Amino acid sequence: MRGSLRIHFVVMLGALGVIAVLFYLNFKAGKVVPVCSYKVINAYPHDKRAFTQGLVFENGFLYEGTGLVGRSTLRKVELETGKVVKGRKVSDEYFGEGITIYGNKIIQLTLRAKVGLVYDKESFELLGQFNYPTEGWGITHDGKSLIRSDGTSTLYFLNPDTFEQTGRIEVAGSDGPVTGLNELEYVQGQIYANVWRTDRIARIDPKTGRVTGWIDLAGLLGTEAQGQLVDVLNGIAYDAEKNRLFVTGKLWPKLFEIELILSR
Numbered sequence: 001m002r003g004s005l006r007i008h009f010v011v012m013l014g015a016l017g018v019i020a021v022l023f024y025l026n027f028k029a030g031k032v033v034p035v036c037s038y039k040v041i042n043a044y045p046h047d048k049r050a051f052t053q054g055l056v057f058e059n060g061f062l063y064e065g066t067g068l069v070g071r072s073t074l075r076k077v078e079l080e081t082g083k084v085v086k087g088r089k090v091s092d093e094y095f096g097e098g099i100t101i102y103g104n105k106i107i108q109l110t111l112r113a114k115v116g117l118v119y120d121k122e123s124f125e126l127l128g129q130f131n132y133p134t135e136g137w138g139i140t141h142d143g144k145s146l147i148r149s150d151g152t153s154t155l156y157f158l159n160p161d162t163f164e165q166t167g168r169i170e171v172a173g174s175d176g177p178v179t180g181l182n183e184l185e186y187v188q189g190q191i192y193a194n195v196w197r198t199d200r201i202a203r204i205d206p207k208t209g210r211v212t213g214w215i216d217l218a219g220l221l222g223t224e225a226q227g228q229l230v231d232v233l234n235g236i237a238y239d240a241e242k243n244r245l246f247v248t249g250k251l252w253p254k255l256f257e258i259e260l261i262l263s264r
């Protein structure tokens with residue numbers, strides 16, 4: 001190797017080394033957040049009249065809470081067919097929001113009434129209700145606490161028996177607070193949250209509120225809904241037993257099982 005060529009080579013290696021170190025330091029500091037893309041594993045029918053606000057998977061069935069005043073429901077849905085096998089209407093005074101299953105109960109939030117509805121999981125009988133101080137958007141749980149969103153960047157932790165607030169976190173990514181946190185799902189120690197009016201799901205560290213990754217679902221619905229009225233991506237359900245992740249959207253004709261692919 002000629003002398004000048006060798007110097008160029010060494011300089012280039014040095015520059016690459018500096019870039020790698022800077023990237024690593026930024027990554028360590030939480031400034032570089034990994035973004036996942038997706039691969040569709042399965043597509044299933046979804047009721048295109050369902051304004052999906054809450055989605056959960058348990059024992060082979062999806063449970064779904066739908067919204068809009070006068071059209072809000074709670075339903076148990078067969079995954080493969082999208083058929084509603086059990087359903088009930090939510091009182092006309094409420095706009096149904098997120099749902100979660102805790103033990104033998106289903107909890108459903110309402111948007112502005114600040115009322116949570118508690119049902120028996122098997123019969124869908126309304127057992128009671130509770131109050132919370134801000135709007136109700138999404139809800140999930142980590143096995144110990146219920147976790148509630150209200151469309152801001154705050155997530156609230158609630159005692160699942162008394163529904164009293166026990167804690168809160170502020171969710172922030174590398175560019176600051178992440179607002180519009182909507183439907184939630186607790187997946188392998190992290191909180192997944194739809195971010196309203198985006199194609200993105202934030203993966204959140206439940207202890208710090210830091211966004212540890214993004215899932216970019218742009219283009220997921222594709223041409224499935226051409227010419228139909230559809231609303232935004234919303235609804236995440238996780239089958240912990242088979243490690244399957246399901247997503248859909250409001251008024252979407254399809255529900256997808258997806259696999260995440262780290263894209264950067």
Ligand SMILES: [Ca+2]
Pocket residue numbers: 054055056139140183184185235236237
């Ligand atoms: Ca969910």
